[in-house]
Amino acid sequence: MGVAVARQLSGYRAAVLLGWAVSSNWTRPILFIAYSLLRPVSMALILAVMYTVITGNAAATRPYLAFLIIGTAFWSFIQEGVSEFANGILEDRGRYHILKYAYIAPLGFPIYLVGRATSKLASAAASVVIVLLVGAFALHLGINPLQIDYPLLVAACLLAFVSVIAFAITFSTMLLAGRDTNGYGDIIAQFLYLFSGAIFPISVLPGPIAWIASLSPLPYWLELCRRAILHARVYQMFPNMSDGEVLLRLVVATAGTVLLGYILFRFTDRRARRLGHIDMEVNW
Amino acid sequence: MKVFFHALSPTLESLSAVSGSHPSSNSSRLAVETRRLTRVYKTRRETTTALHDVDLEVEQGELFGVLGPNGAGKTTLIKILVTLLLPTSGEAFVDSLDVVRDYKRLRNRIAMVSGGEQAGYGVLKVREQLWMFSQFYGMDSKAARRRIDELLDRLGLAEAGNKEITSLSSGMRQKMNLVRGLMTDPRVLFLDEPTVALDVGAARDVRSEVQRWMAEDPTRTVILTTHYMQEADELCDRVAIVNRGRIVAEGAPRTLKASVDEDVIVDLQLDPGTPLLDRLRAIEGVGAASVREEDGVDRFSLLLADDAVLPRVMTTVEGAGRRVSGLVRRQPTLEDAFVKLVGRSMTEEEAG
Structure with a gap:
């Protein structure tokens, strides 16, 4: 058992290194670092400017600015996670023609996919910290590292991490069915952006859509992140729920996502083998 | 000693009949066994039967060729045997494991190399990519590096090992992919047209290395698909000639050629x-x-x-x-045997 786990870990590590090599090799290291820093900072500043123009930076709306910035900061996990899983699987098939070899390797396809996307998730974590620093020092949101509820933050992020990976593996495997599915990862990430409570509370959505959004773990995760960092000084999506209640909902929604993801992955994986999607010639 | 289950005779009739029933008592010694294996591709416009009731038995230790024109069903057969594709009906076993039910266990025992494609992460160096795959197969890292160096050296790629894959020629890239297939020491290695589009020298190197790899361990098995008659004749212990999804003859190249000896x-x-x-x-x-x-x-x-x-x-x-x-x-050549069996040349078959 121990040997098997060690083998899986070494395979995972190789997939991580592969993901890093593929995602960082498009330019020189210095430009890559600059891009990785500037992208989240500019994203946060654009939102802050929009907020300022619209609200006039009135003091009463400051909790909403905090809502916006923290939601955007943590959103990069989903953006990078979903799009990288999808881009990775399609790139490996259409561009590198290597997916079939990775697929039939003993490592296990899901582990390979997670490893392949890990470097992007790590850079997303760095971008979270960068945006929060921008929020603390440039936008004066009152973020104090000593006052953050770290256990709540870590618990929420771990659960979200699990559900995002479950969703991303399933979704990216579904994309194998198409010949022209490049870019779908970014599209679905943007779609989720609107329904996750990252930039506005899900209660403003039309009734049925708000109900569907409430089944997702994402709004609860972002709510807990905001509360863990700024406690009552941030606009709350679920003001009538305690932290424990929101956490419970996140646990249930994550369990549902993982279960549904597992069932769908089994189905789509088998379907991909049945229809010959793993090494299908595609338009790349 | 290799045991062939089919009593081969040089007559056309018996050659066609050998793809029939198989005794199952010897299945533990079989590297590959298929029973009435069928694969149908359906699209909105058409239905194509790529494999039709294919019965095949390959002994452990054999270098077995699957020979036929493009579109005959060779690659479909390989894809099913390496767990990339599910059969529509029938059964297939590799190293006694069911390719549908036991596919996870089976993946520890097989490897595949396809020719005619530009597979590889261009941004990686040759050694990096090979090491990466060794880890996907659970190899010890140091042992993998030693094995990779040994195989690269044998295939004349020692210097290219530190080059980025994008800088390799087609022949070098194919040799690198062969190293990927060989380095994990699979029980059954599947080579799908491994020399297609290679120059004469590179093709010869690939064939030599396959033979040497086989000679290192008599239990290793290779399933080789090709549409090069000479390659099948030179390399294979036995050959199945496939046309339009059916095995039309099976036997040692010498035996198949003997079917046209009297002509x-x-x-x-x-x-x-x-x-x-x-x-x-x-x-x-x-x-x-x-x-x-x-x-x-x-x-x-x-x-x-x-x-x-x-x-x-x-x-x-x-x-x-x-x-x-x-x-x-x-x-006579295998091409003549094919023409006699099918009535047309492989080129004509490919043309449709």
């Missing part, structure tokens, strides 16, 4: 002119005929019942106003 085989080179193939086929005593255009001339291969048929052939050629620029009587 007189003549290569006839004619200058361009009136189409002649159907008229030649219509001559009594012409068992099979095929033609390919090469260097501006038509090269006909004819299987004649005996020498007495040749004058009738020449009369027909002259009657059609065609000028003979070459005439050679030669030894």
Whole structure:
């Protein structure tokens, strides 16, 4: 058992290194670092400017600015996670023609996919910290590292991490069915952006859509992140729920996502083998 | 010692019949076994049967060739055996494991290398990519690096090991992919057209390395698909000739060639002119005929019942106003066996 786990870990590590090599090799290291820093900072500043123009930076709306910035900061996990899983699987098939070899390797396809996307998730974590620093020092949101509820933050992020990976593996495997599915990862990430409570509370959505959004773990995760960092000084999506209640909902929604993801992955994986999607010639 | 389950005889009838039933008592020694394996591809427009009731048995330690024209079903067979594709019906076992039910366990025991593709992460160096795959197969890292260096050296890629994959030629890239397949020491190695589009030297290197790898351990098995008759003849212990999803003959290359031993085989080179193939086929005593255009001339291969048929052939050629620029009587090849079995050459089959 121990040997098997060690083998899986070494395979995972190789997939991580592969993901890093593929995602960082498009330019020189210095430009890559600059891009990785500037992208989240500019994203946060654009939102802050929009907020300022619209609200006039009135003091009463400051909790909403905090809502916006923290939601955007943590959103990069989903953006990078979903799009990288999808881009990775399609790139490996259409561009590198290597997916079939990775697929039939003993490592296990899901582990390979997670490893392949890990470097992007790590850079997303760095971008979270960068945006929060921008929020603390440039936008004066009152973020104090000593006052953050770290256990709540870590618990929420771990659960979200699990559900995002479950969703991303399933979704990216579904994309194998198409010949022209490049870019779908970014599209679905943007779609989720609107329904996750990252930039506005899900209660403003039309009734049925708000109900569907409430089944997702994402709004609860972002709510807990905001509360863990700024406690009552941030606009709350679920003001009538305690932290424990929101956490419970996140646990249930994550369990549902993982279960549904597992069932769908089994189905789509088998379907991909049945229809010959793993090494299908595609338009790349 | 290899045991062949089918009593092969040089006659066409028996060669066609050998793909029938198989005793299951020896299945533990089989590297590959398929029973009525069928694969159907369905699209909105058409339904294509790529494999039709394929029964196959490959002994452990064999270098087994699957020979046939493009579109015959060779790659589909390989894809099913390496767990990339599910069969529509029938069963397939590799190293005694069911490719559908036991696919996870099976993946520890197999590897696949396909030719004619630019597979590889261009941004990685050769050694990096090979090491990465060694880890996907659970190899010890140091042992993997040693094995990779050894194989790269054997294939003349030692210096290229530190080059980025994008800088490799097609031949070097294919050799690298062969190293990927060999380094994990699979029980069964699947090579799908491994020398396609390679120059003569690179193809020879690939074939030599496959033979050497096989010789290192008598329990290793290779399943090789190819449409190069000479390659199958040179490399394979046994060959299955596949056409339109069916195995039309199976046996040692020598045995298959013996099926056309009694025929007189003549290569006839004619200058361009009136189409002649159907008229030649219509001559009594012409068992099979095929033609390919090469260097501006038509090269006909004819299987004649005996020498007495040749004058009738020449009369027909002259009657059609065609000028003979070459005439050679030669030894049979697997291509001749294919033509006799199928009635057309592989090139004609590929053309549809």
